[in-house]
Amino acid sequence: MDSDRVKRSAKKIGGKAKxxxxxxxxxxxxEAEGKADQTKGKSQNTFGSAKDKLRGK
Known part of the structure; x- marks a missing residue:
């Protein structure tokens, strides 16, 4: 797991707490800001997963 993925997961967890x-x-x-942070974290994670697949990880 790279540092970008950790940051994205933290964004998602922080959004849940918020x-x-x-x-x-x-x-x-x-509450709305928290939901938005979660959505942002999820979309960044999806993008990161696609990027990892292209790199062959």
Missing amino acids: EGFGKATGDKKT
């Missing part, structure tokens, strides 16, 4: 915090506090903006 969403949970937003739900717990009733802050819809924070």
